[in-house]
Amino acid sequence: MLERLLIRSRAVPSDPPRRKGATSLGPERDRFGLLKAVLAAAPWGQVMMGAAIVLLAAMVPWGTSQFLNAMDRQVMAIDVTGTLVGENRTSLERSAGKWIGRSFFATDLSEIKDSLEQRPWVESAAVKRVWPDRLQVEIREKKPLAYWNSDQLVSRNGELFSPGNPEVAGKLPRLAGPDERVKEVISMARVMADTLTGHNLGFAGLSLEQRGAWTLTMANGIEVVLGRDQVEERFDRFITVYQERLASRSDEVSRVDARYSNGVAVQWKSVEPASRSKS
Missing domain, CATH: 3.10.20.310 (membrane protein fhac)
Structure with a gap:
């Protein structure tokens, strides 16, 4: 019976011969291998650190805003x-x-x-x-230095200001002149005040007229007309004449005109005509 059985089998072809040096990986495995190599080479620690910093930076303003909103109050x-x-x-x-x-x-x-x-x-x-x-x-x-003109004050910085209550500044010198020349008036006033103080005399005010003439007012009420020219020389000459001739009679003097080249003219408080005092 066995002899009648014919067993036919199809020959299975053998694998084709491989070329020397050929790989056995298919195209899909090649692609995955390249991807793994790229991923392995990436600096993942730095990438994660950078991502965390960006996320934190984005959340800080939001968190701060939420915190301030929660802590905010009305000004009471x-x-x-x-x-x-x-x-x-x-x-x-x-x-x-x-x-x-x-x-x-x-x-x-x-x-x-x-x-x-x-x-x-x-x-x-x-x-x-x-x-x-x-x-x-x-x-x-502001620290007032002096009264300016009729209704203003001038600060120690030379700034003019007009408060509604200038009188609260108390006893201050009185300066006057064009507003645009305020610093010039202050500078001249300081020079004269220092000189008067050095002679035990007091300074009360200084005015500069629009046409440029200067008039000094002493603490004892005497006005000294200095004019427009040679103002400092005339002032020095007045000091000399005052110390030598007028100091002992200062309570009788009303006004002194120092615009003379060789002396001063004195106006007395009495009815006497103005006298001429030579330096």
């Missing part, structure tokens, strides 16, 4: 500090009061500063926040 009070002479503390607090009720963090402090520095007496205003709901304003006033 404004405190004014500083030595005040011309300004009134209550008036200043009332002027700054329009910021009460606004956001503690969102309020623009420079806006408050600029507003207060528009006031005549205020030289500068420093504004800061005081947690949780107050603002503090430190005021520095």
